[in-house]
Amino acid sequence: MGLFTMPKSKATTSTTSTSNNNNHNGMDFLLVFFPQDNNNNKLNFTSSNPNNLILSKTQFTISICILFLFFTLLIFTLSNFEPSISNITPNNFTKSEYHNLLFPKMPLTTSHALQRMGTLYRRGTRSMLDLMICHVADETVEDDFRLFVRLIHRSGVTAKNDVVFLFSSPSVSATFSHVIQQENNAFSSLVNIHNELRNSTTRFTKSESSFDLTRFYSKKELETVEPVWGKRIRSNLSKVEEGEGEMDGGGGGELVLSYGSVLSFDATELDPENSLAGFLERVPLSLRRWACYPMLLGRVRRNFKHVVLVDVKNTLIMKDPFGRVRNRSPESVFLFNKKNSDKTRSRVNSAVIAGGARGMRRLCNVMPVEIVRAAMQHNKKKKNSVSDSEILSQLVGSKFMWTKNNNINFIISTESIPEASSLVGRNSGTAIATSLLNHAIIQHNNHDISFLIKKEICSFVVDSSVYRDC
Template identity: 85%
Template structure:
């Protein structure tokens, strides 16, 4: 107040001394300003608790959602099974992975689990079923069609024999079924025989490394058939997904061997012949005829991968040795055919149960056969007779030398021999003598002769092998 009075007096003095100049001083008390600030703080504080509660609620919900997401992520990752391509193969994994290296000093590395994996996947370009992926690419392809009339024990015998006698050691094996339902019916047989083969390799390898000795007569299975020299560059099979292999990183050494076996897979006719192209010309198209409409697509997709191809009828033939012995040194256009026994000696006929040849000649034959089947069907006035057979068509095709030699360039080789029939080989013998006589031949014609019980008796007589097969 004193300052105010002094200032007022000064102002009045100045006004007296300087007429015409007046000053107006406005004073704001400090107490009012502080009160206004306090009121503002009180108002903000009164409205702030609602905002804090809302923010805390959002934060809590976000934390809960985050925890739930991580829980689901961890649960998903814990139940995820990695694919084969991401698995580093170990000596104790199943033989579907990669070839295992064995040496003269370390043969114990050849080992397979007693309960092998039985998963399957697509064989080629999202078609077919791959039951076993081979150790490397093979140059021989064996296509076996399974007719609807084929029974399970005949199919099992065919598959068991090609496993035991080394046919799968150098060949990829493809089974052709008439429909997906037929494929599903026989798929468990393929898996069981694949598992039995791996168990057989396990047991014989353990016996090979142990001090226990057994005579050769106790088992006809020879593990050495599946040995081959390790190559510096081994191409992977074309079937299924590619597997990252460390085989090329293994150091080479003298006497180093790898386990060698081919792939086992299947297709059904609806995949390779989706339209059933022969159905418009025949009332009923059996697989023995429809297979010729399936071969062009299959062989066309793998034409650069195989050197030799053999076509086999599972119901009527058994393969126990290399079926390519007679065409291995022939030209790629060669096709080898067996004669078919016929009561009429004046009329020779080709046996369609087993046909082998170079890949080029077999492709050309498979491209010509559907056309010839249609031509033969149209020559018959009554389609209901269904008198067309691929054996007769093959015989006519071979007889027409001008057509197949000039237009198709197929080098047919007709054997003077016929495939031995099981009935003539069995005769009146019994027991192991029958099995021995049968095993001396590479190919046997069944002709509806039941050989399952015969071979089962021979295989199960071995103490070593009887522990592998369930039906022993």
């Protein structure tokens, strides 16, 4: 503390003298205190504390806003970052990380497919005449399933058919649902690119894409019937999705883009009691599916003319599989031979079965009964040796199938479904893809085949742009 003195002014002295003449004479002292630094906080606490509190809150608020802005920009940048696939190597990422980077799981926007059951991934533009039901065994790996879905889009199967995937449980369905969504999106992107190229002045060559969009156009008047799946939409279905164009039908009427629905069911929905469980210690989907088909086909019995049943795990569809049954009677059921080392016993292949809707419904109604009968004939140690291929083979020669009420016109092909590995073994280089595409259905028994087919697809500039694993 310091002390400083100064004389009063005359006016001040006079005034003071007048009022207090007896008390103040001479020089007065004015005391000015200069507080030391260590006492500043104590002396200024009352006046400075509110200001400091406001300042600190302002700084904290600004800091939070800046931090929030930073994280927002970071998340936006990462979400729009496209990784360079060529720079990703197995040395840097594990197989799982590499796969998740290529195919991130996306939230699903789906609805019920039929009467509060099933999952509808894509509602078609119109009602289709044919139905493909594909059962997905629990042992099916994701890469094989992805290739199967991709090929049914590219082959034109979805241009004329509704496609149903049958899973064993909701958990398995959840595992593969994002694959269906991603391949549906890739198909939409492929359609949009082809439409843009078709409408542009740039000439489009076959060397740029092996995808044929013309297979997905149909006459506009056919689009008046709504699909059986999903919620009814009372609107003009001839209006295709945004970004998908129309084309001249060449004198045969206006053509619009047309495709079928893609959906799935769980076995727990169609066979909630697992009706075969009491007769078999373990019921694989290859058998349980026969207890699911009657409910599904019964509910859509007036909507489809032809049905094909396909095993996803062991089969690839390269072309329309209905070619052999479209001109047959509604009671027809077409079966392939199965290669068997024992030539004395004729077997049929249960991986692919096609036929008229009536014949297929009758077969699906009979098969569960025959499976139970076969299970009861086996002893306990061999209960799980029941094979639907063997049961089908027995039904083909059974007189029961030729009765008036259960007439099924079986047509057994003299050919077997070709194995992909044997087709590749006879060719090399560019002839591989051509050899595979010459067949509507091939037996998928080699993971190298998947690599070769994907490599062929990715060799085209336009096609490779829509598939992230190219």
